[in-house]
Amino acid sequence: MHASSKFLHPEAIRRIGRLELRARHVVEGFLSGIHRSPYFGRSIEFLQHRQYVRGDDVRHIDWKVWGKQDRLYIKQYEEETNLRCTLLVDVSKSMRYGQGAMTKYDYAATIATSLAYLLLRQQDAVGCVAFDAIVRSTMPLRSKRNHLMSIVKALEANDPSEKTDMGKVLHHAAETFPARGMMVLISDLLCDREKLFQGLRLLEQRGHDVLVFHVMDDDELDFPFSGPTRFDGLETDDRIHCNPRALRDGYMQALQAFLEEVRLGAARYRCDYALFRTSDPLDAALARFLTHRTAIHHHQ
Numbered sequence: 001m002h003a004s005s006k007f008l009h010p011e012a013i014r015r016i017g018r019l020e021l022r023a024r025h026v027v028e029g030f031l032s033g034i035h036r037s038p039y040f041g042r043s044i045e046f047l048q049h050r051q052y053v054r055g056d057d058v059r060h061i062d063w064k065v066w067g068k069q070d071r072l073y074i075k076q077y078e079e080e081t082n083l084r085c086t087l088l089v090d091v092s093k094s095m096r097y098g099q100g101a102m103t104k105y106d107y108a109a110t111i112a113t114s115l116a117y118l119l120l121r122q123q124d125a126v127g128c129v130a131f132d133a134i135v136r137s138t139m140p141l142r143s144k145r146n147h148l149m150s151i152v153k154a155l156e157a158n159d160p161s162e163k164t165d166m167g168k169v170l171h172h173a174a175e176t177f178p179a180r181g182m183m184v185l186i187s188d189l190l191c192d193r194e195k196l197f198q199g200l201r202l203l204e205q206r207g208h209d210v211l212v213f214h215v216m217d218d219d220e221l222d223f224p225f226s227g228p229t230r231f232d233g234l235e236t237d238d239r240i241h242c243n244p245r246a247l248r249d250g251y252m253q254a255l256q257a258f259l260e261e262v263r264l265g266a267a268r269y270r271c272d273y274a275l276f277r278t279s280d281p282l283d284a285a286l287a288r289f290l291t292h293r294t295a296i297h298h299h300q
Helices: 003-008 010-014 019-036 063-069 104-121 147-155 166-176 193-205 218-222 244-268 283-299
Strands: 049-051 073-075 084-090 125-131 135-142 182-187 209-216 229-232 239-242 272-277
Touching (some): 003 019, 010 019, 010 104, 019 104, 019 147, 019 283, 084 104, 084 166, 104 125, 104 147, 104 182, 104 209, 104 283, 125 166, 135 147, 135 166, 166 182, 193 209, 193 244, 244 272
Parallel strands (some): 084 182, 182 209
Antiparallel strands (some): 049 073, 125 135, 229 239
């Protein structure tokens, strides 16, 4: 964890009420930390440059960088570096759960806005789909800086639905954004898994590059309950009273099976999957995104 991570912790970020200011704080903190950090290495440099690969046109080599660092970098031109990225953000009722600094929804919305801010800063085009059982709002791909505010508005969904219809939503995304690009799905994935995988398969078939950011609350991952507790189903009408200790073993087994299923399902359709706790510093998500983007540029 680099020096600025403590400033990017959910506890610190939560105090910044407005999403767009929060995003600016997260991204600028992350970018200033990245330059000082041996952990991230060169992951940021691809934003303007990528390393020379045999067969590249030598006219594009940045000789200034070579003079300073004795490394060959290629200057990347607009059509090569500009990315189309669509953020698919789950705003359903189960996302409103959270006993820590941030609910899953707060965490997901902060990641999405931070990614939008980072991309717009690079003149990349960003679109956004906020969804629960239906698509709540769709923001088209734009690369103007003022597009950030329309994305913030799209994420502020009122009266969220109980359910998540992932199949319908991913199909909508594939139809609405037909040009190949990057899709970042941010959700707790508490949905019909078969429909989720069908949707991921469709996006992969259409040539999109898909990242799955799986956001879970610490309570859901650690099951810290010990006294008599009432559990309400967030996306069902079930309600049970029970002794949590008796439940814990069964719950943890079911949780591991769920995590394994979504991880393997994402891998099957070539999605980059990452699990985030709502207590993880927010730069973890930005680092994952940038590392993935670097890898893609190097494969192209």
